[in-house]
Amino acid sequence: METTNKAWQEKGNQVFIGNYARYPVAMVKGEGCRLIDADGREYLDFLAGIAVCSLGHCHPAVTEAIRRQAGELVHVSNLYYTGPQTELAELLVANTFAEKVFMANSGAEANEAAIKLARIYSGEGKYGVISLEGSFHGRTLAAVAATGQPKFHQGFEPLPAGFSHAPFGDLEALEKMIDETTCAILCEPVQGESGVRPLDKEYLQGIRDLCDKHGLLLIFDEVQTGIGRTGSLFAYQQLGVVPDIMTSAKGLGNGLPIGAMMTTAKIAEALVPGTHASTFGGNPVASAAGVATLKIMLEESFFPTVMKKSEYFQAKLRELVEKFPTLAKGVRGNGLMLGMVLTEQGITLGTDIVNRLLAKGFIINFAGAAALRFVPPLIVTIEEIDQLLKALEETLAEVQ
Numbered sequence: 001m002e003t004t005n006k007a008w009q010e011k012g013n014q015v016f017i018g019n020y021a022r023y024p025v026a027m028v029k030g031e032g033c034r035l036i037d038a039d040g041r042e043y044l045d046f047l048a049g050i051a052v053c054s055l056g057h058c059h060p061a062v063t064e065a066i067r068r069q070a071g072e073l074v075h076v077s078n079l080y081y082t083g084p085q086t087e088l089a090e091l092l093v094a095n096t097f098a099e100k101v102f103m104a105n106s107g108a109e110a111n112e113a114a115i116k117l118a119r120i121y122s123g124e125g126k127y128g129v130i131s132l133e134g135s136f137h138g139r140t141l142a143a144v145a146a147t148g149q150p151k152f153h154q155g156f157e158p159l160p161a162g163f164s165h166a167p168f169g170d171l172e173a174l175e176k177m178i179d180e181t182t183c184a185i186l187c188e189p190v191q192g193e194s195g196v197r198p199l200d201k202e203y204l205q206g207i208r209d210l211c212d213k214h215g216l217l218l219i220f221d222e223v224q225t226g227i228g229r230t231g232s233l234f235a236y237q238q239l240g241v242v243p244d245i246m247t248s249a250k251g252l253g254n255g256l257p258i259g260a261m262m263t264t265a266k267i268a269e270a271l272v273p274g275t276h277a278s279t280f281g282g283n284p285v286a287s288a289a290g291v292a293t294l295k296i297m298l299e300e301s302f303f304p305t306v307m308k309k310s311e312y313f314q315a316k317l318r319e320l321v322e323k324f325p326t327l328a329k330g331v332r333g334n335g336l337m338l339g340m341v342l343t344e345q346g347i348t349l350g351t352d353i354v355n356r357l358l359a360k361g362f363i364i365n366f367a368g369a370a371a372l373r374f375v376p377p378l379i380v381t382i383e384e385i386d387q388l389l390k391a392l393e394e395t396l397a398e399v400q
Ligand SMILES: *Cc1c(COP(=O)(O)O)cnc(C)c1O
Pocket: 105, 106, 107, 108, 109, 111, 136, 137, 138, 139, 188, 192, 193, 221, 222, 223, 224, 225, 249, 250
């Protein structure tokens, strides 16, 4: 059987629904920050499956945990307890504000659970969720309705009722949107999909204050920012603003599908048996991967090392911004969730830059038609960051 990039692309196009604009590349192997495609080409991966494989591809401890659990027990219904799911929930509770956890399979599902919890806890007539313009909360119907980007809504109306979007950065406008039907405000501490756009401390604190003033729940979607991405286990922990409900997914299983919705014991009481469930959520194998992932990240030296690499990477990206002022105008983000914000001219070249880097063996993406996004495995080395920077500099020089 022929198994080149081209062969996989041709076969795939025969059978897949065309909802992805895939690159003409089939990945076959991953190790650390490296990926290898079906033609045997090697790539340095600064996307990590979009902020998923934070310990790198096939981290030995995670792979071993998956292997061991796959030989013990792969699935039982959530009608029963399992060790891995319990251990994962214990780790999340021990290391966050949360006292209770619901396990899902993905970010969108974790957000659906958060929205359902906010509604059932708040009671009849209080169903409104206000999120922010530019946000991204997932592709299921409620999560897409919460997403503050019209391009994701198009063709899918009517969307579920009760969702509205406040202009980014405008607390006054947000407060005006609150009415007697509102139950929650939902936001990402750093908007990922609209181009790595952080919400500053004061803005987040202002949102918290509005929630307290009006008796609303604050939901943080930490699907992308969580699990070490911004240099602490969750982004809120650096910002000093604590939510009532928080969602996690992407990095949680270092590549296995798993999500979590976390909250306080008091709010959690609203979800009684029969109100919400998932067949696969917190599956033993995915949970075992999650436990192995968290145990490594929670080692004392892990986050300080991430922060050192972040500072280095940011400083070097700033030098490139200065060197190419017609293409780039700034660097933003936290930890190893960084964006190089492009100028108007740069934006027209964003896709071209990503494609050229791919051809050179480097993987990044262009997020929200605004910024080049860098979300490498958190175990990336300074040498690997230097390699990426060199290729990026060459590419920016080519296109400017
Ligand atoms: C990726 C993402 C989601 C959706 O996660 P899925 O696992 O694709 O459903 C939701 N919120 C944020 C902030 C994300 O980055």
